[in-house]
């Protein structure tokens with residue numbers, strides 16, 4: 001079997017808040033993602049999904065546990081090595097606009113990762129423009145600022161930005177949740193097409209089980225910081241074994 005692109009073991013995050021009890025947001029979570037695989041991560045609001053994503057991308061420091069990316073333990077990386085890791089794992093957020101610099105063009109934002117790697121400006125921009133076009137953004141839009149485009153257009157730019165450094169893993173955290181259903185369908189089609197073209201693995205965080213059913217190979221279910229169920233999409237969504245998954249499926253898929 002291929003070695004996993006991502007393997008997390010015993011991942012735990014405890015938020016300490018002065019004068020308040022600690023929040024155990026993620027508790028002893030272990031799972032792996034294989035190259036090219038799409039794994040859904042579902043669970044109710046506050047179950048710890050975004051915290052898992054922020055731990056893997058090291059926007060947050062884990063309280064305990066290890067994160068192994070392409071065979072390298074990244075749990076305790078800092079500085080330059082952490083920035084290098086930033087290229088191998090990319091993230092697409094629910095609301096893309098704040099992740100772009102408001103004063104700079106989308107093209108600057110998309111090409112930045114290549115520029116940071118030392119790719120000359122003209123070359124980085126040409127490659128960024130090509131991928132933006134592939135993501136459905138005509139050239140004129142590339143010269144706009146994030147507030148001068150629609151939510152769907154900005155999300156297309158965010159997807160181009162995530163894919164440009166050719167990452168091994170893309171984490172989508174509710175990447176289509178704030179878009180209207182037509183745009184949501186277009187973005188899902190784009191992600192599916194890009195997935196066919198490249199051997200990128202996806203961790204797809206989503207509260208919409210129907211989307212997970214369409215898009216994912218495997219699914220992980222979180223409840224109150226713990227992983228309560230894991231399996232193929234067919235098995236988990238048609239024969240959920242944990243009561244929490246059963247309730248989630250009943251409430252959203254069989255409604």
Ligand SMILES: Nc1ncnc2c1ncn2[C@@H]1O[C@H](COP(=O)(O)OP(=O)(O)OP(=O)(O)O)[C@@H](O)[C@H]1O
Nearest residue numbers: 015017023025043044045046047048049050051052
């Ligand atoms: N910086 C923080 N300080 C304290 N508690 C936090 C912090 N960030 C998240 N939490 C808590 O950790 C828990 C998990 O939050 P998280 O954002 O990971 O949930 P989620 O599954 O992504 O939820 P949603 O579906 O609503 O996005 C929640 O109880 C949340 O209140």
Ligand SMILES: [Mg+2]
Nearest residue numbers: 049050051173
């Ligand atoms: Mg979240």
